[in-house]
Amino acid sequence: MTAPAETADAITFDRVEKRFPGARGPARPVVLDFNLVCAAGETTALVGPSGCGKTTLLNLAAGLLTPDKGTITIGPRAINGPGPDRGVVFQHYALFPWLSVRRNCEFGLAMVRTERRRRRELVERYLAMVGLAPFAEALPKALSGGMKQRCALARALVVGPRALLLDEPFGALDAITRRHLQRELMAILARERKTVLLITHDLDEAILLAHRVLVLHGPPVRVARDIAIPYPFPRNPELRDTPAFAATRAELWRELDHAAPS
Numbered sequence: 153m154t155a156p157a158e159t160a161d162a163i164t165f166d167r168v169e170k171r172f173p174g175a176r177g178p179a180r181p182v183v184l185d186f187n188l189v190c191a192a193g194e195t196t197a198l199v200g201p202s203g204c205g206k207t208t209l210l211n212l213a214a215g216l217l218t219p220d221k222g223t224i225t226i227g228p229r230a231i232n233g234p235g236p237d238r239g240v241v242f243q244h245y246a247l248f249p250w251l252s253v254r255r256n257c258e259f260g261l262a263m264v265r266t267e268r269r270r271r272r273e274l275v276e277r278y279l280a281m282v283g284l285a286p287f288a289e290a291l292p293k294a295l296s297g298g299m300k301q302r303c304a305l306a307r308a309l310v311v312g313p314r315a316l317l318l319d320e321p322f323g324a325l326d327a328i329t330r331r332h333l334q335r336e337l338m339a340i341l342a343r344e345r346k347t348v349l350l351i352t353h354d355l356d357e358a359i360l361l362a363h364r365v366l367v368l369h370g371p372p373v374r375v376a377r378d379i380a381i382p383y384p385f386p387r388n389p390e391l392r393d394t395p396a397f398a399a400t401r402a403e404l405w406r407e408l409d410h411a412a413p414s
């Protein structure tokens with residue numbers, strides 16, 4: 153079986169602006185003259201107070217929102233809508249409740265022209281990768297939260313995207329399940345190079361999984377701090393207990409404490 157495309161592409165925000173209508177009064181900019189390059193094959197974690205504009209940035213990269221000004225590109229291509237080059241996972245299991253795990257996963261492939269047998273193979277492969285092969289015929293309602301997120305991850309991966317856009321993917325999970333899935337995601341990213349945008353409120357998750365952590369303030373959203381995380385991959389979760397990790401965590405907290413919630 154040939155592997156899906158496993159190359160990664162940088163995601164670039166170039167002078168991006170996005171305004172939303174205010175409750176009353178003029179539209180207010182949530183993103184204003186925003187520039188960012190998320191390096192190819194790296195994980196960039198976005199942390200910041202609620203409402204600062206993290207999801208807006210991710211939705212712009214996903215093509216679910218259109219910028220009012222500026223451009224967003226993945227590799228050489230401008231983003232003009234959702235596409236199979238970007239897999240998206242949301243915080244709240246965006247699965248179709250009437251479709252089985254297998255069909256939910258296959259749904260991602262509807263966007264790309266794939267022959268039926270190949271489609272089956274790919275779905276099997278990714279369901280196995282996230283440990284859901286025995287539940288392929290189950291409906292989402294029969295799954296735990298962690299299993300639903302595994303399914304969402306498999307669905308995002310099955311098309312062989314160059315980028316993964318993850319909006320608090322493990323935010324709704326208990327601490328134990330979250331740790332398991334963090335480990336699994338790390339293992340998957342070690343095998344398949346992707347450019348990852350990871351929104352999280354969990355600083356340990358950001359430091360453990362990312363090459364770079366951005367602390368965002370806003371709106372309008374801006375990068376208040378840009379911290380490179382130098383540990384080589386794969387990373388041992390026990391890194392959390394080291395003084396260097398604790399120092400990075402404290403540094404991020406200091407920056408977050410400066411950000412007034414909107």
Ligand SMILES: Nc1ncnc2c1ncn2[C@@H]1O[C@H](COP(=O)(O)OP(=O)(O)OP(=O)(O)O)[C@@H](O)[C@H]1O
Nearest residue numbers: 172173182201202203204205206207208209371414
């Ligand atoms: N569709 C919309 N219409 C109007 N305002 C919006 C819309 N989407 C987002 N906003 C506003 O834009 C700002 C940023 O929202 P966004 O969802 O990007 O924040 P966030 O950083 O993801 O927050 P959280 O951590 O709570 O998820 C907020 O003030 C929000 O009210």
Ligand SMILES: [Mg+2]
Nearest residue numbers: 206207208319
């Ligand atoms: Mg959000």
